[in-house]
Amino acid sequence: MTLLIKNARLVDPSQKWDGPASLLVVDGQVAAVGENLVDPRIEGAEIVDAGGRLLVPGLVDLHVHFREPGQTAKENIETGCRAAVAGGFTAVCAMANTKPVNDSVAITEMMLTRARKAGLCRYFPLGTVTKGAAGEELTDYGTLKASGCIAFSDDGLPVMNAAIMRRALEYTGWLDMPIVAHEEDTNLAAKGYINEGAVSAYLGCLGIPAAAEEAMVARDIVLAEHTGGHVHLAHLSTKGSLRLVREAKARGLKVTCEVTPHHFALTDRELVKFDSDFKMNPPLRSQADLDAILEALADGTVDAIATDHAPHTWDDKECELRDASFGIIGLETALPLTLELLVDKKVITLSRAVELLSGGPARVFHLDRQGLGSLKPGSAADFTLVDLEARVTVDRAFVQSRSFNTPFKGWQLPGKVVATWVGGAKVWG
Numbered sequence: 001m002t003l004l005i006k007n008a009r010l011v012d013p014s015q016k017w018d019g020p021a022s023l024l025v026v027d028g029q030v031a032a033v034g035e036n037l038v039d040p041r042i043e044g045a046e047i048v049d050a051g052g053r054l055l056v057p058g059l060v061d062l063h064v065h066f067r068e069p070g071q072t073a074k075e076n077i078e079t080g081c082r083a084a085v086a087g088g089f090t091a092v093c094a095m096a097n098t099k100p101v102n103d104s105v106a107i108t109e110m111m112l113t114r115a116r117k118a119g120l121c122r123y124f125p126l127g128t129v130t131k132g133a134a135g136e137e138l139t140d141y142g143t144l145k146a147s148g149c150i151a152f153s154d155d156g157l158p159v160m161n162a163a164i165m166r167r168a169l170e171y172t173g174w175l176d177m178p179i180v181a182h183e184e185d186t187n188l189a190a191k192g193y194i195n196e197g198a199v200s201a202y203l204g205c206l207g208i209p210a211a212a213e214e215a216m217v218a219r220d221i222v223l224a225e226h227t228g229g230h231v232h233l234a235h236l237s238t239k240g241s242l243r244l245v246r247e248a249k250a251r252g253l254k255v256t257c258e259v260t261p262h263h264f265a266l267t268d269r270e271l272v273k274f275d276s277d278f279k280m281n282p283p284l285r286s287q288a289d290l291d292a293i294l295e296a297l298a299d300g301t302v303d304a305i306a307t308d309h310a311p312h313t314w315d316d317k318e319c320e321l322r323d324a325s326f327g328i329i330g331l332e333t334a335l336p337l338t339l340e341l342l343v344d345k346k347v348i349t350l351s352r353a354v355e356l357l358s359g360g361p362a363r364v365f366h367l368d369r370q371g372l373g374s375l376k377p378g379s380a381a382d383f384t385l386v387d388l389e390a391r392v393t394v395d396r397a398f399v400q401s402r403s404f405n406t407p408f409k410g411w412q413l414p415g416k417v418v419a420t421w422v423g424g425a426k427v428w429g
């Protein structure tokens with residue numbers, strides 16, 4: 001099968017490319033890239049005219065919750081993968097806090113089978129760090145790796161026992177795999193459900209202090225240093241966390257991190273409406289935290305933008321703020337929010353935005369070794385065509401996810417995903 005995408009504006013940081021290009025795909029791989037491609041294999045190829053629109057390496061999301069098995073009223077693997085490709089993502093890494101959690105080969109294989117059947121994006125499961133995500137006994141990392149897990153996380157919960165985290169980082173370090181840490185000291189966070197600060201005091205809501213995250217970030221940087229393991233810090237939300245990561249990276253430690261679009265888009269001031277679509281973990285923080293996230297996105301401290309796509313049903317959310325589930329969907333709004341709030345506002349360049357959504361995350365979980373996150377010849381033919389002139393409206397029809405728990409309802413944003421290809425096959429558009 002041969003496909004030629006011609007007349008595109010290719011932005012591929014891995015080739016330092018931002019300009020006109022054509023892309024030739026043969027048998028699911030990028031065969032050639034060039035401005036004026038001359039190649040005998042173009043003869044007889046299917047031709048797609050990109051009309052000058054933006055072509056980028058397929059987006060890679062390190063952090064989604066697809067709820068299968070166990071909570072498929074919120075999302076299942078197929079609806080989650082459809083939301084992914086609609087949002088321009090060609091690869092997703094699925095958290096293990098399903099019901100039951102993914103701590104076994106059987107569940108990993110079941111997930112991979114479902115994802116293969118959906119036939120939409122690439123799907124990479126994480127296994128838990130501890131059995132049952134109970135924080136006590138390590139899972140069998142080697143066996144889970146062999147069955148297809150690409151990283152380990154108890155996400156949703158922290159690993160509170162430092163001795164367990166130490167062993168986990170030692171063993172996964174030997175396997176060259178990352179531990180993804182949800183950093184929240186549960187004693188400090190206690191029963192908090194929004195950011196601790198002026199807003200929580202004003203509203204009379206119990207707060208989660210920044211220190212609940214930062215104390216654990218500091219601990220795990222220390223443990224990564226002493227074990228040689230790789231800790232990937234999920235959904236960082238505070239100024240202090242990013243300062244700790246910046247220092248750790250300057251010292252050459254194996255520490256990587258991600259931030260979410262909602263943490264660079266919104267602050268805890270939104271909570272004055274008591275709308276549970278603004279409730280997530282970690283919580284929306286202060287303006288100073290948001291500013292620090294923007295700085296860290298620009299200066300290279302952040303490795304990836306990840307969605308933490310966390311679908312919940314209407315029932316899970318339609319109750320008192322205190323009782324509502326934590327989390328929001330994010331796959332379809334991530335790219336438009338990045339374009340609007342980071343690129344159009346000149347916090348970062350378009351090329352850096354693509355890096356944060358594709359090549360950066362691919363490297364964190366070593367998916368670059370499978371040819372993801374780049375459109376260099378020899379890479380996987382995973383790419384996304386985006387109309388930067390068109391705007392989208394975040395309404396129910398726009399969202400493919402089974403859930404609609406988003407704080408961005410009604411927002412109009414730039415960047416319509418026109419089409420998405422995975423392995424040279426069109427899966428969206």
Ligand SMILES: NC(=O)N[C@@H](CC(=O)O)C(=O)O
Pocket residue numbers: 065097155156157182279280281282308310311326327328
């Ligand atoms: N982020 C959230 O608010 N919720 C996530 C869990 C998590 O990512 O910690 C979920 O599974 O719903």
Ligand SMILES: [Zn+2]
Pocket residue numbers: 155156157182234235281282
């Ligand atoms: Zn988490």
Ligand SMILES: [Zn+2]
Pocket residue numbers: 063065095155156308310
């Ligand atoms: Zn999560």
